[in-house]
Amino acid sequence: MLKSFDIFSIKSEEEFNSLAIQIFLYQYKNNIPYRTFVDLLSIDCNKILNYRQIPFLPIEFFKTNTIVDKNFSPNLYFQSSGTTSENLSKHYIANEDIYKQSILHSFSIFFGDPSEYIYLGLLPSYLERNNSSLIYMVNYLMEQSGKVENGYYLHNFDDLHVIINRLEKENKKVILFGVSYALLDFANSHPQQLRNTIIIETGGMKGRKKEMTKDELLAELKNSFQTDKIYSEYSMTELLSQAYSLSNNVYKCPPWMKILIRDVDDPFEYVETNRSGGVNIIDLANIHSCSFISTQDIGKDEGKDGFKILGRMDNSDIRGCSLLLL
DSSP states (O other), rough: OOOOOGGGGOSSSSHHHHHHHHHHHHHHHHHHHHHHHHHHHTTTTTGOOOOSSSOOOEETTTHHHHHSSSSOOSSOEEEOOOTTSSOOOOOSSSSSHHHHHHHHHHHHHOOOOOOGGGEEEOHHHHTTTTSSSHHHHHHHHHHOOOTOOEESSSHHHHHHHHHHHHHTTTTOOEEEOOOOHHHHHHHHEEEEEEEEEEEEOOOOOTSSSSOOOOOHHHHHHHHHHSSSSOOEEEOOOOOOOEEEEEEETTEOOOTTTTEEEEEEEEEEOOOOOEEEEEEEEEETTTSSSSSEEEEEEEEEGGGGGOOOEEEEEOOTTTTTGGGOOO
Protein backbone atom coordinates (compact mmCIF):
# COMPACT_ATOMS: atom_id res chain seq x y z
CA MET A 1 0.00 0.00 0.00
CA LEU A 2 1.31 3.45 -0.89
CA LYS A 3 1.94 5.97 1.85
CA SER A 4 -0.42 8.81 1.06
CA PHE A 5 1.64 11.43 2.89
CA ASP A 6 4.59 10.93 0.54
CA ILE A 7 2.95 13.09 -2.13
CA PHE A 8 2.96 16.16 0.10
CA SER A 9 6.74 15.94 0.54
CA ILE A 10 7.65 16.22 -3.15
CA LYS A 11 10.52 18.64 -3.70
CA SER A 12 11.83 17.83 -7.18
CA GLU A 13 10.86 16.74 -10.67
CA GLU A 14 12.56 13.41 -10.03
CA GLU A 15 10.49 12.77 -6.90
CA PHE A 16 7.29 13.71 -8.72
CA ASN A 17 8.13 11.40 -11.61
CA SER A 18 8.96 8.49 -9.31
CA LEU A 19 5.75 8.82 -7.30
CA ALA A 20 3.63 9.35 -10.42
CA ILE A 21 4.86 6.07 -11.90
CA GLN A 22 4.35 4.23 -8.60
CA ILE A 23 0.80 5.56 -8.34
CA PHE A 24 0.11 4.70 -11.99
CA LEU A 25 1.19 1.10 -11.44
CA TYR A 26 -0.84 0.92 -8.24
CA GLN A 27 -3.95 2.25 -9.98
CA TYR A 28 -3.46 -0.03 -12.97
CA LYS A 29 -3.48 -2.96 -10.55
CA ASN A 30 -6.30 -1.82 -8.28
CA ASN A 31 -8.64 0.34 -10.38
CA ILE A 32 -10.55 -1.96 -12.73
CA PRO A 33 -12.06 0.66 -15.11
CA TYR A 34 -8.66 2.34 -15.46
CA ARG A 35 -6.90 -0.97 -16.09
CA THR A 36 -9.48 -1.86 -18.74
CA PHE A 37 -8.91 1.51 -20.42
CA VAL A 38 -5.10 1.10 -20.39
CA ASP A 39 -5.34 -2.45 -21.74
CA LEU A 40 -7.53 -1.29 -24.63
CA LEU A 41 -4.68 1.02 -25.62
CA SER A 42 -2.28 -1.97 -25.69
CA ILE A 43 0.20 -0.13 -23.46
CA ASP A 44 3.09 -2.00 -21.85
CA CYS A 45 3.20 -0.56 -18.33
CA ASN A 46 6.77 -1.74 -17.83
CA LYS A 47 7.95 0.62 -20.56
CA ILE A 48 6.58 3.75 -18.90
CA LEU A 49 9.55 5.67 -17.48
CA ASN A 50 8.15 9.21 -17.41
CA TYR A 51 4.80 10.63 -16.29
CA ARG A 52 4.24 12.10 -19.76
CA GLN A 53 3.94 8.53 -21.08
CA ILE A 54 1.14 7.59 -18.68
CA PRO A 55 -2.30 7.23 -20.32
CA PHE A 56 -4.87 9.80 -19.17
CA LEU A 57 -8.42 8.66 -18.48
CA PRO A 58 -11.08 10.79 -20.24
CA ILE A 59 -13.02 12.64 -17.57
CA GLU A 60 -16.30 11.34 -19.01
CA PHE A 61 -15.55 7.95 -17.41
CA PHE A 62 -16.53 9.44 -14.04
CA LYS A 63 -20.08 9.70 -15.41
CA THR A 64 -20.35 6.08 -16.52
CA ASN A 65 -18.06 4.12 -14.18
CA THR A 66 -17.21 3.88 -10.51
CA ILE A 67 -13.60 5.07 -10.60
CA VAL A 68 -12.31 3.77 -7.28
CA ASP A 69 -9.68 1.47 -5.80
CA LYS A 70 -11.08 -2.07 -5.62
CA ASN A 71 -9.82 -2.33 -2.02
CA PHE A 72 -12.38 0.24 -0.86
CA SER A 73 -16.17 0.63 -0.85
CA PRO A 74 -16.59 4.29 0.10
CA ASN A 75 -19.92 5.91 0.91
CA LEU A 76 -18.67 9.46 0.48
CA TYR A 77 -18.64 10.88 -3.02
CA PHE A 78 -18.54 14.30 -4.66
CA GLN A 79 -20.90 15.00 -7.54
CA SER A 80 -20.73 17.47 -10.40
CA SER A 81 -23.39 20.12 -10.96
CA GLY A 82 -26.21 19.73 -13.45
CA THR A 83 -29.90 18.87 -13.69
CA THR A 84 -31.40 15.65 -12.37
CA SER A 85 -31.91 14.46 -15.96
CA GLU A 86 -28.19 14.67 -16.73
CA ASN A 87 -25.66 11.94 -16.18
CA LEU A 88 -23.49 13.54 -13.49
CA SER A 89 -19.90 12.73 -12.56
CA LYS A 90 -19.30 11.05 -9.23
CA HIS A 91 -15.93 10.97 -7.52
CA TYR A 92 -15.83 8.39 -4.72
CA ILE A 93 -13.59 9.30 -1.78
CA ALA A 94 -11.88 6.36 -0.11
CA ASN A 95 -9.80 8.45 2.28
CA GLU A 96 -11.12 11.82 3.44
CA ASP A 97 -7.87 12.57 5.22
CA ILE A 98 -6.00 12.79 1.90
CA TYR A 99 -8.43 15.47 0.70
CA LYS A 100 -8.08 17.38 3.97
CA GLN A 101 -4.29 17.25 3.73
CA SER A 102 -4.44 18.42 0.11
CA ILE A 103 -6.69 21.36 1.04
CA LEU A 104 -4.43 22.49 3.89
CA HIS A 105 -1.07 21.97 2.18
CA SER A 106 -2.19 23.69 -1.02
CA PHE A 107 -3.84 26.61 0.79
CA SER A 108 -0.77 27.11 2.98
CA ILE A 109 1.52 27.27 -0.06
CA PHE A 110 -0.47 30.10 -1.63
CA PHE A 111 -2.03 31.98 1.29
CA GLY A 112 -0.27 30.98 4.49
CA ASP A 113 -1.82 29.72 7.72
CA PRO A 114 -5.54 29.02 7.13
CA SER A 115 -6.37 29.70 10.79
CA GLU A 116 -5.54 33.39 10.31
CA TYR A 117 -8.52 34.11 8.03
CA ILE A 118 -12.23 34.65 8.26
CA TYR A 119 -14.00 32.78 5.43
CA LEU A 120 -17.11 34.01 3.67
CA GLY A 121 -18.85 32.02 0.95
CA LEU A 122 -20.91 33.41 -1.92
CA LEU A 123 -21.58 30.05 -3.53
CA PRO A 124 -25.33 29.77 -4.17
CA SER A 125 -25.26 27.18 -6.93
CA TYR A 126 -23.08 24.92 -4.78
CA LEU A 127 -24.95 25.40 -1.51
CA GLU A 128 -28.18 24.46 -3.24
CA ARG A 129 -27.01 20.93 -4.02
CA ASN A 130 -25.47 18.07 -2.10
CA ASN A 131 -22.04 16.45 -2.39
CA SER A 132 -20.09 19.52 -3.52
CA SER A 133 -16.32 19.17 -3.17
CA LEU A 134 -16.02 22.98 -3.11
CA ILE A 135 -18.40 23.32 -0.16
CA TYR A 136 -16.50 20.54 1.62
CA MET A 137 -13.27 22.48 1.08
CA VAL A 138 -14.62 25.81 2.31
CA ASN A 139 -16.28 24.11 5.30
CA TYR A 140 -12.97 22.51 6.22
CA LEU A 141 -11.14 25.83 6.00
CA MET A 142 -13.80 27.37 8.21
CA GLU A 143 -13.21 24.60 10.74
CA GLN A 144 -9.48 25.36 10.78
CA SER A 145 -10.26 29.04 11.29
CA GLY A 146 -12.92 28.70 13.96
CA LYS A 147 -13.89 32.37 13.58
CA VAL A 148 -17.43 33.29 14.61
CA GLU A 149 -17.76 35.53 11.53
CA ASN A 150 -17.35 32.59 9.10
CA GLY A 151 -20.47 32.02 7.04
CA TYR A 152 -22.26 31.57 3.72
CA TYR A 153 -24.47 34.04 1.87
CA LEU A 154 -26.96 32.99 -0.78
CA HIS A 155 -28.57 36.08 -2.31
CA ASN A 156 -28.51 38.32 0.77
CA PHE A 157 -26.01 40.80 -0.63
CA ASP A 158 -26.94 43.48 1.90
CA ASP A 159 -25.85 41.28 4.81
CA LEU A 160 -22.65 40.32 3.00
CA HIS A 161 -21.86 43.97 2.34
CA VAL A 162 -22.41 44.87 6.00
CA ILE A 163 -20.09 42.19 7.37
CA ILE A 164 -17.33 42.87 4.83
CA ASN A 165 -17.53 46.57 5.55
CA ARG A 166 -17.27 45.92 9.30
CA LEU A 167 -14.37 43.47 8.95
CA GLU A 168 -12.55 45.89 6.67
CA LYS A 169 -12.82 48.63 9.31
CA GLU A 170 -11.50 46.18 11.91
CA ASN A 171 -8.55 45.26 9.64
CA LYS A 172 -9.47 41.57 9.76
CA LYS A 173 -8.02 39.15 7.22
CA VAL A 174 -10.91 37.87 5.11
CA ILE A 175 -11.25 35.48 2.19
CA LEU A 176 -14.43 35.56 0.13
CA PHE A 177 -14.93 32.47 -2.02
CA GLY A 178 -17.43 33.27 -4.74
CA VAL A 179 -18.93 31.75 -7.84
CA SER A 180 -18.31 34.10 -10.76
CA TYR A 181 -21.85 35.17 -11.63
CA ALA A 182 -22.72 35.82 -7.96
CA LEU A 183 -19.57 37.89 -7.47
CA LEU A 184 -20.53 39.99 -10.49
CA ASP A 185 -24.03 40.55 -9.12
CA PHE A 186 -22.60 41.49 -5.73
CA ALA A 187 -20.01 43.80 -7.30
CA ASN A 188 -22.65 45.59 -9.35
CA SER A 189 -25.03 46.07 -6.43
CA HIS A 190 -22.46 46.84 -3.71
CA PRO A 191 -19.22 48.26 -5.11
CA GLN A 192 -16.74 49.01 -2.34
CA GLN A 193 -13.02 49.32 -1.73
CA LEU A 194 -11.38 46.17 -0.37
CA ARG A 195 -8.05 46.44 1.42
CA ASN A 196 -7.99 43.34 3.64
CA THR A 197 -10.40 41.05 1.81
CA ILE A 198 -9.10 38.51 -0.69
CA ILE A 199 -11.65 37.51 -3.32
CA ILE A 200 -11.21 34.02 -4.79
CA GLU A 201 -13.51 33.37 -7.73
CA THR A 202 -14.24 29.72 -8.40
CA GLY A 203 -15.67 29.85 -11.94
CA GLY A 204 -19.29 29.19 -12.77
CA MET A 205 -20.46 31.57 -15.51
CA LYS A 206 -21.96 29.06 -17.91
CA GLY A 207 -25.59 29.84 -18.67
CA ARG A 208 -25.77 32.56 -16.02
CA LYS A 209 -24.41 35.72 -17.64
CA LYS A 210 -23.51 37.06 -21.05
CA GLU A 211 -20.39 35.44 -22.42
CA MET A 212 -17.22 37.15 -21.23
CA THR A 213 -13.60 36.15 -20.97
CA LYS A 214 -11.92 35.47 -17.64
CA ASP A 215 -9.80 38.60 -18.14
CA GLU A 216 -12.96 40.69 -18.64
CA LEU A 217 -14.49 39.16 -15.51
CA LEU A 218 -11.43 39.91 -13.41
CA ALA A 219 -11.19 43.46 -14.75
CA GLU A 220 -14.81 44.18 -13.84
CA LEU A 221 -14.38 42.78 -10.33
CA LYS A 222 -11.13 44.72 -9.79
CA ASN A 223 -12.85 47.93 -10.84
CA SER A 224 -15.89 47.40 -8.60
CA PHE A 225 -13.85 46.43 -5.55
CA GLN A 226 -11.03 48.93 -6.20
CA THR A 227 -8.35 46.29 -5.80
CA ASP A 228 -5.44 45.32 -8.03
CA LYS A 229 -5.87 41.57 -7.51
CA ILE A 230 -8.71 39.09 -7.86
CA TYR A 231 -7.65 35.52 -7.17
CA SER A 232 -9.00 32.36 -8.77
CA GLU A 233 -9.22 28.69 -7.81
CA TYR A 234 -9.09 25.87 -10.37
CA SER A 235 -10.33 22.43 -9.46
CA MET A 236 -13.23 20.12 -10.23
CA THR A 237 -15.32 17.30 -8.82
CA GLU A 238 -12.90 14.69 -10.16
CA LEU A 239 -9.87 16.19 -8.36
CA LEU A 240 -8.70 16.37 -4.75
CA SER A 241 -6.23 19.22 -5.34
CA GLN A 242 -6.53 22.89 -6.20
CA ALA A 243 -4.49 25.22 -8.38
CA TYR A 244 -4.65 28.93 -7.61
CA SER A 245 -4.16 32.08 -9.66
CA LEU A 246 -2.76 34.93 -7.60
CA SER A 247 -2.59 37.43 -10.45
CA ASN A 248 -2.82 37.85 -14.24
CA ASN A 249 -5.16 34.87 -14.61
CA VAL A 250 -2.19 32.46 -14.49
CA TYR A 251 -2.60 29.39 -12.28
CA LYS A 252 0.06 27.54 -10.36
CA CYS A 253 -0.12 23.97 -9.06
CA PRO A 254 1.02 22.56 -5.73
CA PRO A 255 4.03 20.20 -6.06
CA TRP A 256 1.89 17.02 -6.27
CA MET A 257 -0.18 18.32 -9.21
CA LYS A 258 0.75 19.02 -12.84
CA ILE A 259 -0.98 20.31 -15.97
CA LEU A 260 -0.01 18.99 -19.41
CA ILE A 261 -1.43 20.47 -22.63
CA ARG A 262 -2.31 17.88 -25.27
CA ASP A 263 -2.91 18.25 -28.99
CA VAL A 264 -6.69 18.36 -29.58
CA ASP A 265 -6.25 16.32 -32.76
CA ASP A 266 -3.99 13.69 -31.20
CA PRO A 267 -4.63 13.02 -27.48
CA PHE A 268 -1.32 11.16 -27.18
CA GLU A 269 0.82 14.15 -28.18
CA TYR A 270 1.62 17.32 -26.23
CA VAL A 271 1.93 20.83 -27.64
CA GLU A 272 4.80 23.22 -27.08
CA THR A 273 4.82 25.87 -24.37
CA ASN A 274 2.58 28.89 -25.15
CA ARG A 275 0.37 26.89 -27.52
CA SER A 276 -3.20 26.03 -26.57
CA GLY A 277 -4.66 22.56 -26.35
CA GLY A 278 -6.63 20.16 -24.18
CA VAL A 279 -5.86 20.08 -20.47
CA ASN A 280 -4.53 16.87 -18.94
CA ILE A 281 -4.21 16.85 -15.16
CA ILE A 282 -2.03 14.78 -12.87
CA ASP A 283 -3.37 14.91 -9.33
CA LEU A 284 -1.39 12.55 -7.14
CA ALA A 285 -3.87 13.12 -4.28
CA ASN A 286 -6.30 10.97 -6.29
CA ILE A 287 -4.46 7.87 -5.08
CA HIS A 288 -7.63 5.81 -4.65
CA SER A 289 -9.46 6.97 -7.79
CA CYS A 290 -7.47 8.07 -10.86
CA SER A 291 -4.58 10.53 -10.80
CA PHE A 292 -4.33 10.93 -14.58
CA ILE A 293 -7.31 12.71 -16.15
CA SER A 294 -7.94 14.10 -19.61
CA THR A 295 -10.39 17.02 -19.27
CA GLN A 296 -12.55 18.98 -21.71
CA ASP A 297 -10.90 22.26 -20.77
CA ILE A 298 -8.74 24.23 -23.18
CA GLY A 299 -5.59 25.68 -21.69
CA LYS A 300 -2.12 26.98 -22.37
CA ASP A 301 1.17 26.15 -20.67
CA GLU A 302 2.92 29.37 -19.64
CA GLY A 303 6.14 27.57 -18.70
CA LYS A 304 7.46 28.11 -15.19
CA ASP A 305 4.96 30.93 -14.73
CA GLY A 306 2.08 28.43 -14.68
CA PHE A 307 -0.88 27.80 -16.96
CA LYS A 308 -4.01 29.49 -18.25
CA ILE A 309 -7.50 28.10 -18.71
CA LEU A 310 -8.96 29.47 -21.95
CA GLY A 311 -12.37 27.81 -22.02
CA ARG A 312 -14.14 24.56 -22.78
CA MET A 313 -14.03 22.33 -25.83
CA ASP A 314 -17.01 22.06 -28.13
CA ASN A 315 -18.12 18.80 -29.72
CA SER A 316 -15.75 19.12 -32.66
CA ASP A 317 -12.78 19.75 -30.37
CA ILE A 318 -13.26 16.54 -28.42
CA ARG A 319 -13.46 14.22 -31.42
CA GLY A 320 -10.02 12.80 -30.60
CA CYS A 321 -11.00 12.08 -27.02
CA SER A 322 -14.29 10.53 -28.09
CA LEU A 323 -12.45 7.78 -29.91
CA LEU A 324 -11.08 6.63 -26.57
CA LEU A 325 -14.57 5.98 -25.26
CA LEU A 326 -15.33 3.35 -27.88
